[in-house]
Amino acid sequence: xxxxxxxxxxxxxxxxxxxxxxxxxxxxxxxxxxxxxxxxxxxxxxxxxxxxxxxxxxxxxxxxxxxxxxxxxxxxxxxxxxxxxxxxxxxxxxxxxxxxxxxxxxxxxxxxxxxxxxxxxxxxxxxxxxxxxxxxxxxxxxxxxxxxxxxxxxxxxxxxxxxxxxxxxxxxxxxxxxxxxxxxxxxxxxxxxxxxxxxxxxxxxxxxxxxxxxxxxxxxxxxxxxxxxxxxxxxxxxxxxxxxxxxxxxxxxxxxxxxxxxxxxxxxxxxxxxxxxxxxxxxxxx
Amino acid sequence: xxxxxxxxxxxxxxxxxxxxxxxxxxxxxxxxxxxxxxxxxxxxxxxxxxxxxxxxxxxxxxxxxxxxxxxxxxxxxxxxxxxxxxxxxxxxxxxxxxxxxxxxxxxxxxxxxxxxxxxxxxxxxxxxxxxxxxxxxxxxxxxxxxxxxxxxxxxxxxxxxxxxxxxxxxxxxxxxxxxxxxxxxxxxxxxxxxxxxxxxxxxxxxxxxxxxxxxxxxxxxxxxxxxxxxxxxxxxxxxxxxxxxxxxxxxxxxxxxxxxxxxxxxxxxxxxxxxxxxxxxxxxxxxxxxxxxxxxxxxxxxxxxxxxxxxxxxxxxxxxxxxxxxxxxxxxxxxxxxxxxxxxxxxxxxxxxxxxxxxxxxxxxxxx
Numbered sequence: 288x289x290x291x292x293x294x295x296x297x298x299x300x301x302x303x304x305x306x307x308x309x310x311x312x313x314x315x316x317x318x319x320x321x322x323x324x325x326x327x328x329x330x331x332x333x334x335x336x337x338x339x340x341x342x343x344x345x346x347x348x349x350x351x352x353x354x355x356x357x358x359x360x361x362x363x364x365x366x367x368x369x370x371x372x373x374x375x376x377x378x379x380x381x382x383x384x385x386x387x388x389x390x391x392x393x394x395x396x397x398x399x400x401x402x403x404x405x406x407x408x409x410x411x412x413x414x415x416x417x418x419x420x421x422x423x424x425x426x427x428x429x430x431x432x433x434x435x436x437x438x439x440x441x442x443x444x445x446x447x448x449x450x451x452x453x454x455x456x457x458x459x460x461x462x463x464x465x466x467x468x469x470x471x472x473x474x475x476x477x478x479x480x481x482x483x484x485x486x487x488x489x490x491x492x493x494x495x496x497x498x499x500x501x502x503x504x505x506x507x508x509x510x511x512x513x514x515x516x517x518x519x520x521x522x523x524x525x526x527x528x529x530x531x532x533x534x535x536x537x538x539x540x541x542x543x544x545x546x547x548x549x550x551x552x553x554x555x556x557x558x559x560x561x562x563x564x565x566x567x568x569x570x571x572x573x
Numbered sequence: 574x575x576x577x578x579x580x581x582x583x584x585x586x587x588x589x590x591x592x593x594x595x596x597x598x599x600x601x602x603x604x605x606x607x608x609x610x611x612x613x614x615x616x617x618x619x620x621x622x623x624x625x626x627x628x629x630x631x632x633x634x635x636x637x638x639x640x641x642x643x644x645x646x647x648x649x650x651x652x653x654x655x656x657x658x659x660x661x662x663x664x665x666x667x668x669x670x671x672x673x674x675x676x677x678x679x680x681x682x683x684x685x686x687x688x689x690x691x692x693x694x695x696x697x698x699x700x701x702x703x704x705x706x707x708x709x710x711x712x713x714x715x716x717x718x719x720x721x722x723x724x725x726x727x728x729x730x731x732x733x734x735x736x737x738x739x740x741x742x743x744x745x746x747x748x749x750x751x752x753x754x755x756x757x758x759x760x761x762x763x764x765x766x767x768x769x770x771x772x773x774x775x776x777x778x779x780x781x782x783x784x785x786x787x788x789x790x791x792x793x794x795x796x797x798x799x800x801x802x803x804x805x806x807x808x809x810x811x812x813x814x815x816x817x818x819x820x821x822x823x824x825x826x827x828x829x830x831x832x833x834x835x836x837x838x839x840x841x842x843x844x845x846x847x848x849x850x851x852x853x854x855x856x857x858x859x860x861x862x863x864x865x866x867x868x869x870x871x872x873x874x875x876x877x878x879x880x881x882x883x884x885x886x887x888x889x890x891x892x893x894x895x896x897x898x899x900x901x902x903x904x905x906x907x908x909x910x911x912x913x914x915x916x917x918x919x920x921x922x923x924x925x926x927x928x929x930x931x932x933x934x935x936x937x938x939x940x941x
Contacts, residue, residue, distance in 0.1 A: 390682075438825065563929065
């Protein structure tokens with residue numbers, strides 16, 4: 288497991304919102320330790336039996352180390368800085384439609400201050416059945432040795448369920464986020480998973496746009512020591528067309544599915560044709 | 574969101590980036606009575622690259638020839654797009670064409686300046702070695718040394734270097750203040766009179782930042798009519814050239830659905846991502862958009878999470894009751910509340926497959 292475990296004390300910024308209250312309840316059911324919620328103006332109330340505070344500073348006596356941010360996009364940057372300035376070291380942003388310039392600024396500050404930024408616009412981080420920050424459906428997981436790192440949400444669930452159905456449990460499942468500028472990349476995750484004793488194989492779920500998959504392939508090529516398999520979505524996407532989230536765009540011949548599949552194959556990573564083929568690629572040669 | 578050249582140049586003027594004198598017309602009669610210094614360039618305002626090569630830029634040296642050129646450009650379509658506006662500008666005495674842009678480099682997660690001596694229509698095929706790249710540190714922003722280094726690489730003399738430094742500084746201001754994804758000038762012209770001039774303007778503003786840029790008017794000319802209708806209703810929808818209508822949730826899963834169909838030799842008619850929703854109306858109202866695209870069949874592929882399977886099932890049943898869906902409908906439901914969702918569909922004589930592979934096989938069978 289990486290970043291969080293059953294002892295990680297989590298706060299939810301925006302806990303009184305529709306998403307914040309629903310998903311914090313699901314997180315608690317999964318075993319996550321949610322110690323506080325933050326919503327300016329709602330301090331003193333409770334959501335899912337979790338105490339709500341007006342500011343992050345007011346809840347720091349509960350010694351949280353991680354925050355999930357689920358506030359409207361225009362306020363995400365502010366919520367991020369509030370968490371960071373109070374010393375929170377793992378910050379996950381659920382919100383979609385965060386302005387790119389805000390994402391650039393958040394990333395630069397996270398990097399400078401040693402903060403792990405997950406997302407924005409991803410399903411979060413799940414360590415079965417230790418802890419969860421995010422929105423992944425609880426019932427699809429099984430504990431085991433496969434780590435899944437993905438740029439997508441629902442496609443992650445699809446692959447996690449296929450793994451669980453095939454008897455392959457998961458060590459850590461992380462959604463990087465669907466935006467063009469996100470905190471963690473495939474490369475960061477591979478580095479974190481390389482020495483993770485709970486992880487013996489890694490699934491990368493990529494998609495068209497950017498060069499994150501190519502960068503990961505370059506790293507794996509130098510010797511990763513664990514089995515890596517992949518799936519890349521968007522083989523059929525016409526160039527220049529945005530397919531849903533901002534990450535999924537091909538421009539100037541870069542970031543195509545072909546380029547990513549080739550780079551991964553060159554690094555010895557098998558790429559599944561269909562999402563449901565991932566478990567058999569993991570089992571191959573066992 | 575891409576701005577038209579004339580909108581980009583309005584922003585350039587506001588930020589002190591030099592552009593040729595010009596004005597915009599929406600019909601050739603607007604040329605009458607205007608004070609014009611001939612010759613002029615007449616430029617089609619469309620949101621598509623390769624405009625020059627496609628014949629969208631012409632020149633004229635008299636009112637008569639300008640009117641006939643304008644008439645011709647207004648009546649033809651350029652790369653499939655209607656030309657609604659023309660930009661009329663004084664023709665430049667070009668000595669040299671350079672390239673300059675600032676964009677967000679999504680790998681480095683920082684703004685990136687790119688310049689090249691080889692500006693003009695073929696910038697996409699210029700070798701990487703002829704392009705000078707320099708990131709902007711978000712903690713520092715524009716700094717004079719960035720311009721000095723770039724000007725040197727462009728081989729500019731002292732006077733042009735000073736102009737260039739102002740230009741780059743102003744481009745950076747525009748980039749920052751307007752949440753731009755891209756500010757590009759190609760070509761950046763050195764005139765025979767020794768002036769730097771932005772002959773073109775390509776500005777793209779981050780769609781997600783528009784709440785703080787209320788002065789920017791969105792234009793969606795690069796969308797088809799149906800894509801625009803879907804956009805206004807809040808769907809992420811792209812038209813493709815196949816025959817299978819697709820509804821899925823999440824961009825990744827929707828793309829994987831299209832890929833899987835294609836690997837089975839089935840061509841999708843569209844991309845439609847419902848996103849995360851637990852509202853039956855959002856599911857239901859996706860169908861009229863799909864039906865307008867005249868697909869031969871519809872494949873709904875849902876993995877329930879935030880979007881619950883029973884909500885989707887209710888939406889499908891409501892659509893079936895309200896709209897005339899006479900083409901085959903194949904549904905796959907899996908994830909949160911899948912039993913309930915499947916039960917709702919079965920009651921209404923719609924079968925739901927538990928996995929994508931079986932669903933796609935059924936679509937293939939029906940398409941024979």
